[in-house]
Amino acid sequence: MKFKDLFLLSTRMFKARPSRTFLTVLGMSVGIGAIIFLVSFGYGLQSTLLQKITTSDSLLTLDVTANSSKHVKLDQSAVDNIKKINGVVQISSAYQLDTRGNIDNLSADFTSMVVTPDYIKLGGLKASAGVLLNDTDPLGIVISSSTAKIFGKEPTELIGKNINLSFSLPKNTSGDNTMDVLGGDTAATSNIPDKQFKIAGILESDDSLVYVNARALSDFQPPAFSQLKVKCQQTSIMPRIQGELINLGFAVSSISDTVDQANKIFGIIKAILMLFGCIALIVSAIGMFNTMTITLLERTEEIGIMKSIGASDMMISLMFIMEATIMGFLGGLVGIIIGWSEGQLFNLLINLIATHFGGEKVSLFYSPLWFVSSVVAFSAFVGFLTGIVPARRASRIDPLEALRYK
16 A cells, blocks of 8 residues: 555545544644643743843853952952963953932932943843943943932933942941951042942842942052952853862852753753643543544444455554544644744733833743754654554454444
């Protein structure tokens, strides 16, 4: 029997019993749609979260701070030593200053992070409004949304406004000695001139912070830095560089460690969501198995005739297996459409609610191409499995008994 004839016999049920076949395919589609919807939701949450906290540069960056137990100072000489480490391609420094700001006769106290423009980029921070720090406008600063609320303003209202800042070194009052956190003498280093800045951008943050371009305070040289961002050449050498920095006495952390932990957690979440989807798929597979069993009983006489005119047991088995596999494959395709449509509808409703309450739009569903392809292949495989038992029973039917079957 030619493959074409075998294929036509396998698809004959779509014309002979269209309603039953459609409902069987639809049942498989519901199970596949549940898997697509739930797992895509897990991927979407993971993608949304990681886009919020990371950039490609931040994944290559190590955060270096002074280790108080080692009594190692994070000063310019330390920066020079770190630059000598093989694989370090960029270092961006930051130090903190206690700050009093004044806008339209409103005053507030907060912390300023004096940084180079690359520091924000290496930290994976993104502006929710306006622009980030740049060297073309050193007096442009970036404030957090929390800082804007201190002044009783909406963050976007402050874009372009002038703000007067007064700086002083932060104090560490633990113990008997009151010394600034940066390790210098407060009396000798607190004379930082007041300056007027312009608010250029807003960062979404719960911390009351202002980011100031280090070029705007170039006359002031801090005795030590509070943190360094160390960018590595590639991810594979990050553990080695991290080890060398620890050996130098510094405390080192990385956002990539946080991302790895988040990926592990989301991996578990996606597995649980897929398990719920598979339960629906198992119910659908039972329905398909029932359909194939009924088909076998209805076609017993036909099988007897086919065997009488020379059809082999293998051809009979292939006919049933191919029919079940085709229904599983079609169920997968329709299921993807159902799952995707459900995801888009749910995402639309969530975004409508979010924008109504002043939030921003997000994409909560994401399906990698490899995952969609795997689901289609898996649904065809499930169809194949449900056809094995009816196919074996059909191939073992005795032609004489089949011809007498009513």
